[in-house]
Amino acid sequence: MEFRYLPMTEKDKQEMLDTIGINKTEELFEDIPEKVRFKGELGIKPPSNEYKLTKELTELANKNVNLKSHTSFLGAGVYDHYIPSVVDHVISRSEFYTAYTPYQPEISQGELQAIFEFQTMICELTAMDVANSSMYDGGTALAEAVNLSAGTTRKKKVIVSSTVHPESRAVIQSYANGPGVEIIEIGHENGVTDLKALAAELDENTAGVVLQYPNFFGQIEPLAEVRELLDTQKKAMMIVSSNPLALGYMNPPGEFGADIVVGDAQVFGIPAQFGGPHCGYFATTKKLMRKVPGRLVGQTKDEQGRRGFVLTLQAREQHIRRDKATSNICSNQALNALASSVAMSSLGKQGVKKMAWTNIQKTAYMKKALEDNGVNVAYTGPFFNELVINLGNDVQNANKKLLEKGFIGGYDLGASYNELAGHMLIAVTEVRTKDEIDNFAQELGDING
Amino acid sequence: MANQDFPLIFEHSQESRTGFSLPEMDVPEVDLTDMFDERYIRETEADLPEVSELQIMRHYTALSTRNHGVDSGFYPLGSCTMKYNPKMNEDIARLAGFSHIHPYQDEETIQGALELMYDLQTSLAEITGMHTVTLQPAAGAHGEWTGLMMIRAFHEANGDFGRTKVIVPDSAHGTNPASATVAGFEAVTVKSDDRGLVDLEDLKRVVGEDTAALMLTNPNTLGLFEEHILEMAEIIHDAGGKLYYDGANLNAILGYARPGDMGFDVVHLNLHKTFTGPHGGGGPGSGPVGVTEEFAAYLPKPVLIKKGEQYGFDYDRPKSIGRVKPYYGNFGINVRAYTYIRTMGAEGLKKVSEYAVLNANYMMRRLEKEFDLPFSQHCKHEFVLSGKRQKKLGVRTLDIAKRLLDFGYHPPTIYFPLNVEEALMVEPTETESKETLDAFVDAMIQISNEAKEDPEIVQEAPHTTVVSRMDETTAARKPVLRYNKGS
Ligand SMILES: Cc1ncc(COP(=O)(O)O)c(C=O)c1O
Numbered sequence: 053m054e055f056r057y058l059p060m061t062e063k064d065k066q067e068m069l070d071t072i073g074i075n076k077t078e079e080l081f082e083d084i085p086e087k088v089r090f091k092g093e094l095g096i097k098p099p100s101n102e103y104k105l106t107k108e109l110t111e112l113a114n115k116n117v118n119l120k121s122h123t124s125f126l127g128a129g130v131y132d133h134y135i136p137s138v139v140d141h142v143i144s145r146s147e148f149y150t151a152y153t154p155y156q157p158e159i160s161q162g163e164l165q166a167i168f169e170f171q172t173m174i175c176e177l178t179a180m181d182v183a184n185s186s187m188y189d190g191g192t193a194l195a196e197a198v199n200l201s202a203g204t205t206r207k208k209k210v211i212v213s214s215t216v217h218p219e220s221r222a223v224i225q226s227y228a229n230g231p232g233v234e235i236i237e238i239g240h241e242n243g244v245t246d247l248k249a250l251a252a253e254l255d256e257n258t259a260g261v262v263l264q265y266p267n268f269f270g271q272i273e274p275l276a277e278v279r280e281l282l283d284t285q286k287k288a289m290m291i292v293s294s295n296p297l298a299l300g301y302m303n304p305p306g307e308f309g310a311d312i313v314v315g316d317a318q319v320f321g322i323p324a325q326f327g328g329p330h331c332g333y334f335a336t337t338k339k340l341m342r343k344v345p346g347r348l349v350g351q352t353k354d355e356q357g358r359r360g361f362v363l364t365l366q367a368r369e370q371h372i373r374r375d376k377a378t379s380n381i382c383s384n385q386a387l388n389a390l391a392s393s394v395a396m397s398s399l400g401k402q403g404v405k406k407m408a409w410t411n412i413q414k415t416a417y418m419k420k421a422l423e424d425n426g427v428n429v430a431y432t433g434p435f436f437n438e439l440v441i442n443l444g445n446d447v448q449n450a451n452k453k454l455l456e457k458g459f460i461g462g463y464d465l466g467a468s469y470n471e472l473a474g475h476m477l478i479a480v481t482e483v484r485t486k487d488e489i490d491n492f493a494q495e496l497g498d499i500n501g
Numbered sequence: 502m503a504n505q506d507f508p509l510i511f512e513h514s515q516e517s518r519t520g521f522s523l524p525e526m527d528v529p530e531v532d533l534t535d536m537f538d539e540r541y542i543r544e545t546e547a548d549l550p551e552v553s554e555l556q557i558m559r560h561y562t563a564l565s566t567r568n569h570g571v572d573s574g575f576y577p578l579g580s581c582t583m584k585y586n587p588k589m590n591e592d593i594a595r596l597a598g599f600s601h602i603h604p605y606q607d608e609e610t611i612q613g614a615l616e617l618m619y620d621l622q623t624s625l626a627e628i629t630g631m632h633t634v635t636l637q638p639a640a641g642a643h644g645e646w647t648g649l650m651m652i653r654a655f656h657e658a659n660g661d662f663g664r665t666k667v668i669v670p671d672s673a674h675g676t677n678p679a680s681a682t683v684a685g686f687e688a689v690t691v692k693s694d695d696r697g698l699v700d701l702e703d704l705k706r707v708v709g710e711d712t713a714a715l716m717l718t719n720p721n722t723l724g725l726f727e728e729h730i731l732e733m734a735e736i737i738h739d740a741g742g743k744l745y746y747d748g749a750n751l752n753a754i755l756g757y758a759r760p761g762d763m764g765f766d767v768v769h770l771n772l773h774k775t776f777t778g779p780h781g782g783g784g785p786g787s788g789p790v791g792v793t794e795e796f797a798a799y800l801p802k803p804v805l806i807k808k809g810e811q812y813g814f815d816y817d818r819p820k821s822i823g824r825v826k827p828y829y830g831n832f833g834i835n836v837r838a839y840t841y842i843r844t845m846g847a848e849g850l851k852k853v854s855e856y857a858v859l860n861a862n863y864m865m866r867r868l869e870k871e872f873d874l875p876f877s878q879h880c881k882h883e884f885v886l887s888g889k890r891q892k893k894l895g896v897r898t899l900d901i902a903k904r905l906l907d908f909g910y911h912p913p914t915i916y917f918p919l920n921v922e923e924a925l926m927v928e929p930t931e932t933e934s935k936e937t938l939d940a941f942v943d944a945m946i947q948i949s950n951e952a953k954e955d956p957e958i959v960q961e962a963p964h965t966t967v968v969s970r971m972d973e974t975t976a977a978r979k980p981v982l983r984y985n986k987g988s
Contacts, residue, residue, distance in 0.1 A: 055849045057585055059934040060856055068863040068935065072879075080858050080879050081757050083726045088763045094756055096624045099846030102589055109840060113598025115613030117606060120597045128605055129827065134524060138554055140595075142561040150570030150586050152578060152780035158906055158966035161507070162568030163782040166561070169510050172983040176547040182982050185783065188639035191827035199683075222824035226801075229650065229822075230685040276540050301533075303541050325594075326614050327604030327828025328639065329785035341980065347783065351984075352976035354968040359506040364976040370642070370679035371917070375688040380679035383640040383773065387781030394561060397510050400551040403521035405543075409533070410526050416536070417528035434536045451607060463605050486527040 053099050117460065119324060123488050127438050127479020128268070128463035129190070129217050129316070130324045133297070134407070134483055136398040139321040143391050153347070153383070157362045164361035167349045167386065170393040177299045177404075178313040179306025180335035185347040186389040187332030187381065190316030191220040194262065194293050195227035196334065196345045196379055197312040201260030201289040202233040204343055209234045209257045213245040215267035216293060218468035224262070233259070243271040243431030243440060251281055260289040260312075265305060266298050269477065270415070270438025271431055275308040282309075295319060296333065298436045300399075300408030312336045321395025322388050331388035342368060345379030410482040411437035418480045418489050425497025430475060438479045440465065440472070443500060447476045450499045457495055507567070507967075510560050511984050514550040520557050548986070567967050568782070569911050575937050579883045579914035579926025580674065580722055582752050582774035587844065590777060590837035599836050604828040608813045614832065615812035618805055621839040622789065628842075628850070629748070629768050630761025631791030636830040637801045641749055643825065644769030644788030645680035645716070650822045651767060651792065651799040652714045652743045653684060658799075658820065664713035664742070670699050672723055672918040677716045677747060686713055693920050697723040697876035704736055712742035719746065719763065720753045720881035722918040722926070724861060734764030743767065751775045752930070753858055753881035756851030766793050776838035787834035801825045856931035857882040860938055864929055867942045871949040875921055882930070886913075888923035896952040896959045898923040903970065904951070904962035908944040 060068075069075065081089070100108070119132045126132075143149060147162060154160030154167075167185045174183035187193035198210050210228070212221055214237050221237070228235050238249040245263060254261065261282060265273045275292070282290050291312045292305035297319040299305075305313045318330035336344060342365060350364030370377040399407060415437045419429050422441060430440040441462075443450055451461035466473035480489065534542070552560070569576070576583035594600060602611055622634040638644040649667065656664045666689050667681035678688035691707050694700040698721070708715075715737045719727045727733065737744050746765040752775045760768045772778045773786035780786075792800065802821040803814035814829075845853065858881050865874065865884040873887040888898035902912035902925070914926040929938055951959050963969065 053846070053848055055845065055852060057587060057844075057932050058849075058852055058856055059932065060859070064935040065859065068859055072859075072862050072866050077855050077859050080862055080881075081754075083728050083879060084754070084758045085728060085731060087731060088758050090630075090756060090758050090762065094847035094850065095627050096847055096850075097620075097843060099849050100843050102844070105840065105843055106589065106593065109593050109617075109843075110596060110598075112613040112617055113593075113596040115616075116598040116602050117610035118597045119601040119603060124603065126603050126605055130603055130605070132601070132603075134522075136521060136554075138520075138557050138561075141558065142565075144591070145562065145565040146572035146586070147565040147568040147570045148782050149779045150572045150576075150583075151568055151782045152576075152581050152583060153783040154568075156569075156902070156906065156912060157971045158903070158963050158968055159569040159911065160567075161968055162564035162566070165507070165509065165567070166564055166782075168982075169984070172511070173547075173549055175983045176549060188643060188785075188831075189827055192639070192643070192825075217827070219824060219827040223827060226650065226823035226825055227683075230646075230683050232685060272537070272541055276538075299543070300547060301543060302537075303543050304547075307544075323600045324603045325600045326602045326611070326832035327830075328826070329787075329831040329833050341982070348980075348982055350976040351981040352972045354971050356505075356969055358968055360968045360971050362971045362973050362976050364973070364980060364982075367977075370675035372675070373679075374675050375678035375682045377675070377679040377682070380642045380646055380676050380683045381640075382642045382674075382676050383771075383780075383784040383786040385639075385781075385785045386783030387779070388785060390782065393510075394557065397550050397552060397557050397560075398520040398554070399549065400514070400518070400520060401546050401549045402517070402519060402551065403523060404549055405546055407521075407523055410523065412533060412536075413526060413530055414528055416531050416533075434538070434541065448607070455607070455610065460603065460606060460610075482524045485524070489528070 122458055122460045124460035125462050125478045125480065125492055126460050128477050130327060131319050131479060131481055132324060132483060133319055133481050135321050136395060138398060139391050139394045142394045143387055148390060149387055154363060157360060161360060164349050166390050166393055168351065168361050170389045171349060173393060173396045174333045174335050177296045177304060178294065178335045179304035180313050181338045182341045183333060183335040184344050185349055186385040187334050187346060188385060189328060189330045189332045190293060190314060191223040193314035193332035193334045194220050195224045197291045197314050198224050198260060198262060199227055199231055199233060200343055201291060202231060205259040205287050207257050207259035209236060210260045210262060211236045211238060211250065211253050211258060212262040213238055215240045215245055215269060216262055216264040217268045220293065243269045243433055244273050247277055254281060254285050254288065256285065258285055258288040260291045262291045264293040266295060266436035269431065269440045270435040272434040275305065279308045297408055300404035317392035320392040322391050329385055329388055331385045331392055343378050344368065346381045346384055407482055414484055415439060415480040418493065421489055421493035422496065425493045427496050427500050437481055438477055441476050441478060442474060443476055444474050453499055454495055459492055509984055510550045510552065513552050513556050513560060516551060518551040518553055520552050520554045574909045575933060575941055576911040577913050577927045577929050578911055579928040580749060582928060582930055584777060584930040585932035586777055586779040587841060590840045593840045594833050594836045612812055615805060617839055618835060619807055619812050621835055624842050625770060625789055626791055629791045630759030631768055632794040633797045633800060634789050634791040635800045636789045636835055637826050638788035638790055639826055639831050640784060640786035640788045641769060641771040642676040642680055644790045645676055646683050647790050647801060647825045648745055648767040648769055649680055649684035651796055654799045654822050655796060656713055663711055666711045667713055668707055668715040671920045672721055673716060674722060697725045698727055699733060701729055701732060704733060708736055708740045712740050714743040714745045716745040716747060718750050720750050723876055723885050724880040724883035725876060726881055730763045749774060750882065753854055755854040756847060757854055767796060772834055772838040777841040778834040778837050785831050785834055787831040853931045860929040860931060860933060864927060864938055864942055868945055871946050883926060883928035885921050886925040887921050888925055891949060891952045892923050894952045894956055896956050898925055900959045900962060901948055904948045904959045905944060906963035907965045910941060
């Protein structure tokens with residue numbers, strides 16, 4: 053079998069063996085103890101040629117119902133949005149995608165500057181002072197924020213609203229088990245955090261309060277009221293997970309005095325791809341700048357006084373500080389941060405606002421369409437691009453029926469909230485048309501009977 | 502902005518210029534201020550750039566030319582396995598059936614994706630000799646932390662709460678001790694001996710009843726195989742500890758040896774190294790974790806299983822450490838790695854390691870005449886030189902690295918591992934031709950001669966790059982981390 057990724061010829065190999073002074077490559081592996089040397093052949097599928105493998109994997113991909121073959125109203129943290137063509141053209145430039153962490157600034161200005169621009173855009177959207185170069189995803193970014201708040205305040209209790217994405221809450225819990233941070237979950241009322249429960253839990257032992265804005269149900273959390281509560285416990289940090297697209301229209305968490313704002317930039321230029329890779333972001337205040345996990349790009353000058361960019365404040369990071377680092381993160385999601393930057397540049401100041409606003413308008417239209425079809429919309433407060441409906445019967449069954457009509461239905465809330473069995477979470481983004489919304493609402497009305 | 506500064510995207514911006522084409526607002530509009538309390542509406546717009554589509558393309562194309570990737574030239578960055586990223590993988594990952602599927606779709610509608618993941622995790626289990634593999638962790642460090650949390654859960658389930666320490670060699674990557682801390686352990690260091698291997702006597706000294714695990718990279722970060730791996734496994738296991746394998750260097754031993762057969766209990770892989778996931782300018786990666794049977798119950802949930810002919814997720818895992826990431830891992834990277842494994846098969850993967858190791862040894866033998874080689878045995882896929890000799894001439898390893906830029910190369914990893922003075926860590930990978938290896942060695946020899954004859958040319962390098970050396974001190978002292986209009 054020929055292997056097109058392996059360039060050595062037999063002649064090359066012989067010359068190299070001669071230089072090394074050995075007869076066979078096997079001799080280079082003699083330091084592996086005989087007992088652990090692998091003798092057989094690995095039991096995996098045989099090598100395949102490019103044409104045949106492409107055909108096979110294309111068939112495998114075609115087995116999946118996808119967001120392009122069907123009309124989707126599924127969101128719950130991962131969204132189907134307009135992705136400008138330029139995004140994929142830029143991230144397909146192999147100078148970007150075949151490079152690694154820009155440790156050599158002289159030959160990495162492209163990546164460094166792109167990340168610096170990304171940091172700036174995230175600061176603009178969130179109204180925070182500092183943003184890092186990316187995190188794995190919104191969920192782990194939030195978990196790192198929780199541990200940061202505990203580490204910085206030297207308090208061990210963090211209050212998390214149940215309106216935060218259930219999988220982010222699960223990740224928070226796993227991460228909190230490391231340093232032993234106590235996670236207190238509080239309930240929801242009419243689709244938003246139960247402020248009375250929050251007030252009851254908030255005390256001098258509280259390191260931070262975690263909210264999602266807009267929350268998992270698509271509802272707008274009352275950050276102004278939360279801020280007032282937090283002003284009674286000044287040490288406790290306000291940690292907000294935000295869909296950055298929503299912040300094109302909504303007042304950003306920074307305006308409510310948030311200490312840390314995190315989220316996922318998947319909404320900007322990154323396809324759903326079964327949940328990853330997406331692009332976590334992490335934004336905070338100047339005060340916490342030296343506690344930020346992950347990489348930061350800073351502006352400086354070269355010897356000739358030309359503007360340039362470098363990785364900076366590295367004394368926070370694992371390769372310098374080892375066990376004292378602020379986080380263990382090393383590889384991040386740089387290429388996806390680039391994709392998001394390109395999408396945000398395409399949208400620009402006007403586009404991001406317009407896109408956010410279109411999401412709200414189309415969701416508002418969906419709400420009306422559903423109500424006209426006799427479907428019960430659960431909550432009455434303001435929302436971004438998601439709605440909770442009470443079907444009163446099996447959501448999975450409803451989704452099966454919707455699939456037959458060419459729809460990917462909503463998220464079954466009963467899977468993560470006992471009290472919401474029979475409820476479905478529906479997302480309406482700018483890509484859905486009026487006809488699609490009408491038809492979907494009508495189908496749901498029919499299913500609802 | 503001085504004239505010679507390369508513009509930021511923000512500096513191309515002009516009020517009301519557009520680069521987007523949004524779907525129509527085809528529903529009747531409502532007054533949102535009826536719905537939204539004005540406190541929740543943005544007062545000032547987010548100041549994103551307003552540029553045309555061509556301006557975007559020109560800007561980012563120009564940026565790309567100011568960046569060096571594997572496709573631009575040789576990239577022997579030790580420990581990072583900067584091998585060629587196959588183009589076919591990119592095409593497969595972009596198929597709509599892989600790139601536009603939603604993690605919450607009904608399992609029946611995503612059987613193709615689940616089949617791919619299942620076959621990948623099974624293949625990785627075979628390659629590493631482990632019982633079960635999870636694809637959930639997003640990168641190597643994430644895998645390390647996941648593995649350590651499992652080890653912690655295992656000890657605690659045995660009522661063993663006193664195992665608070667994780668042993669890491671002095672040559673270990675920084676993520677190892679950092680992950681130990683994040684997982685709630687204390688990291689303790691074990692020394693290397695004069696052959697660059699873990700010092701068994703020191704290991705016996707630091708191991709004890711408080712040992713939760715030893716984290717080991719094998720071959721280690723010096724590119725040397727830990728020959729005493731079986732004795733080490735015994736020392737750790739006899740003390741009740743577990744053995745953790747940092748798989749960053751798996752590219753050296755594919756088909757030659759498997760961590761599972763060496764006594765490792767928990768293993769992470771870096772699919773963005775060994776299995777051609779592109780490094781993306783820093784990420785995304787993928788860091789699957791494999792475990793022995795006794796750890797299977799602790800794997801993060803959900804676990805992907807096969808029920809008859811159907812694939813599906815199992816959430817009923819009472820002993821699981823929980824979730825480590827939303828959804829199911831960096832699927833897009835996993836698709837690329839899978840495509841690569843299917844392209845190579847067992848035969849190809851073994852050749853990968855054969856050539857990765859041959860290439861490194863060849864370069865090492867050519868270079869040892871000009872540079873100090875602290876450990877002289879055969880290496881595996883990478884080797885570490887010391888720039889000590891050149892430093893005496895006033896040329897530091899950093900200078901050598903910068904001078905290599907003038908030849909169109911990305912330099913090796915420098916100043917790591919920490920136990921080698923003025924370290925230069927070279928990892929050629931198997932995808933480079935002999936001509937490339939020779940040209941790089943020739944450049945290194947030329948630089949060594951320059952250090953003797955004309956050190957300034959090295960000390961003042963690079964001479965040919967778009968910018969010269971950066972003032973990193975000011976960058977850290979007075980951090981400017983975002984663009985501010987008019988500054
Ligand atoms: C030896 C070693 N261990 C761990 C890591 C961490 O992997 P990642 O960057 O994927 O988190 C790296 C690479 O960066 C490495 O070289």
